[in-house]
Amino acid sequence: MPRLADHDQRRKQITDAARRVVARDGLGSATFQSVAAEAGISVRLVQYYFGTKRAFLLATHQAVVADAGARFARGLDALGSDPTPREVIRTVLAELLPTDAARRQDTVLLNTFHTAALTAPAEEPGIVADDTLSAPRFLVRTIAEQLRRIRPGGPASPEDTADLDAELIVAATAGLAQTLLVDPNAAERADALLDRLLDRMAAG
Missing domain, CATH: 1.10.357.10 (Tetracycline Repressor, domain 2)
Structure with missing residues (x-):
């Protein structure tokens, strides 16, 4: 049976990626696509955990x-x-x-x-x-x-x-x-x- 995802860990993975993107390229570059690419996950997964850009920026x-x-x-x-x-x-x-x-x-x-x-x-x-x-x-x-x-x-x-x-x-x-x-x-x-x-x- 597949192990259930650790949601807190997944959110941290996304916000850590967002932090790297913002620090390197600026806040305007922190999109669902760029953060997903930085985290090595799908855009859909970022959208699942943070439904809006504002939500994942606030979480970051x-x-x-x-x-x-x-x-x-x-x-x-x-x-x-x-x-x-x-x-x-x-x-x-x-x-x-x-x-x-x-x-x-x-x-x-x-x-x-x-x-x-x-x-x-x-x-x-x-x-x-x-x-x-x-x-x-x-x-x-x-x-x-x-x-x-x-x-x-x-x-x-x-x-x-x-x-x-x-x-x-x-x-x-x-x-x-x-x-x-x-x-x-x-x-x-x-x-x-x-x-x-x-x-x-x-x-x-």
Whole structure:
């Protein structure tokens, strides 16, 4: 009796192929045909698992975000049972920087999706801005929680600026990630830049 297909594995095969196509050729090149060819499967099979182009683009974006989340989890586990807020924030931020091939590809992919959300015609059922915002919003919430661990008061305090500061930290790290994509020499300064950012924004 033939073994039933592992649907999660098949979806991963397709989204992995889509990631390679987008990273190599751009988002516009990610069609049912090109992704099927990259994955070595039939177009009909891609259509079976993802009925529309938007569906497999969303799944591809979510796969990139999920991989980043898994890296966050591994990094945080490595800190042990009682890390300081600064250690948590720094570990999360370091995982956002394209300092190896996998992170570089993911950064390029996320940038590609973000650009598509900004530039795609409204009538095209592609990626839109709301599709790309869940990950940065999660990062802001996570960092704000850690900032509040080292600051007096709390969310109800009129002096509480944790949310704003967390947004600035995420934005600054995103800018550093962009720099690393185009300036390999910046990698030598990445650790020092992160530490300087946290010295100013997460002291305590």
